[in-house]
Amino acid sequence: MVLVEDGAIRLTDFTGAAPPEYATVTDFGPDGWLLPGLIDAHVHLCWDGTKDAVAHVSSDDRETVLETARASATTTLQDGVTTVRDLGDRGYLSLVLREQTPSTEIPEIVAAGPPITTPGGHCHLLGGEAEGADALVAAVRNRAARGCDVVKVMASGGNVTPGSNPLHQQYDRSDLRLIVEEAHRLGLRTAAHAHAVPAVADAVDAGFDTVEHFSFFTPEGIDLRQEVVDEVVQRGTFVSLTVGMAPGTAPVHPGIAARFAAMTEHVAKVIASGARVVPGTDAGATHGKPHGVYPYALIQLAELGMPNRDVLRSATSEAAEAVGRRGRKGVLRPGADADLLVLGSSPIDDMSAIADIRAVYRAGHRVR
Ligand SMILES: [Zn+2]
Incomplete structure (x- = not known):
């Protein structure tokens, strides 16, 4: 039993106690499974999840992109994903969406604004270009002033930006350290996009x-470095x-398609490594990753060897801590x-139950 009042959990009871007399009761029966709402640690609400997502988010007019973001958010909420961390919008539109929309209509948005990137670098068309110590510090301060929760940095190039190479580093260690230091000083959390081996190592070190x-x-494939995992x-x-x-669906970007089998094997190794892992779908970024893809992420984690209880923990309490919402999200x-999310059968027995949704609540309001 979970007693809800004014959008918050007032009390819980797992012993079979009767609800208080004043409460309005919704009984999901003996087969119902009640979970905290799920958390996606990496989405792009402004991106439409098509092959041309980059072109659309870069060149569509502001109102169109805002409409895309609104549609992405409402779709995501229907899957029981009640918190998302948006790691790259255009022109701070995820914050605009958050300000304009009643909180019960969309997931809670933990917002990065436009990712900090080098001039002409990965996702530079989103508006976050900055280079050199002064500009990087100013970029972090600007995000804090606008109400961002997290600073996202492109430590390496990426796959979806024409002309960007995921094997190239965009910032050196001292730049990355400076960004983290300034963000933490201002109470913001930090996220680094990192594909290339040295970019991953530097991001962890920073x-x-x-x-x-x-x-x-x-250049040849994937090389999981044990010393970096140890540091993580x-x-x-x-x-x-x-x-x-x-x-x-299958990956459309050649760099990903060529490595896809190796990437799957790599993810299984990371899961087994003892690192604290949270699911981030990158929903919206490209074809194959539409908003609404989250249930498949949890099913994939289970298929790749993560025990079902750990999958649920990573999607709730662990993810809440990762995105800076510890104690407020991801727990009953x-x-x-x-x-809240109510399922029709046990995700401990079978992770596909994550798509067997009976109800979704956001801040105490039933939205499905
Ligand atoms: Zn992304």
């Missing part, structure tokens, strides 16, 4: 709270693993937000 993708790309484990860095593809505990 003290980012989460490292996105954690790909360990080399020792520091408690969260690895935001890019998982989840819509059924029947008095004082936490009443973001």
Whole structure:
């Protein structure tokens, strides 16, 4: 039993006690499974999840992109994903969406604004170009002033930006350290996008709270470095693993397609490594990653060897800590937000139950 009042969990009871007399009761029966709402650690609400997502988010007019973001957010909420961390919008539109929309209509948005990137670098069309110590510090301060929760940095190039190479580093260690230091000083969390081996190593060394993708790309393939994993484990860095593809889709970017089998094997190794892993779908970024892909991410984690209980923990309480919402999200505990998901069968027995949704609550309001 979870008693909800004013959008928050007032009390919980797992002993079979009767609800208080004044409460309005919704009984999901003996087969119902109640979970905290799920958390996606890496989405792009402004991106439409098509092959041309980069072109659309870069060149569509502001109102169109805002509409895309609104549609992405409402779709995501229907899957029981009640918190998302948006790691790259255009022109701070994820913050605009958050300000304009009643909180019960969309997931809670933990916002980065436009990712900090080098001039002409990965995702530069989103508006976050900055280079040199003064500009980087100013970029972090600007995000804090606008109300961002997290600073996202492109430590390496990426796959979806024409002209960008994921094997190239965009910033050196001292730049990355400076960004982390300034962000933490201002109370913001930090996330680094890192594909190439040295970019992953530098991001971990610089003290980012989460490292996105954690790909360990080399020109030949993938090379998971044990010494970097050891440092991640020792520091408690969260690895935001890019998982989840819509059924029947395949990667469209040549660099990803060529490495796809190796990437799957790599993800399984990271899961087994002892690092703290949270699911980040990268929903919206490209074809195969539509908003609504999250259930497939959890099914994939289970298929790749993560025990089902650990998958659920990574998607709730662990992810809440990774995105800076510890205690308020991802737990069924008095004082936490009443973001709830009800399933029709046990995800401990079979992770596909994550798509067998009976109800979704956001801040105490039933939205499905
Ligand atoms: Zn991304």
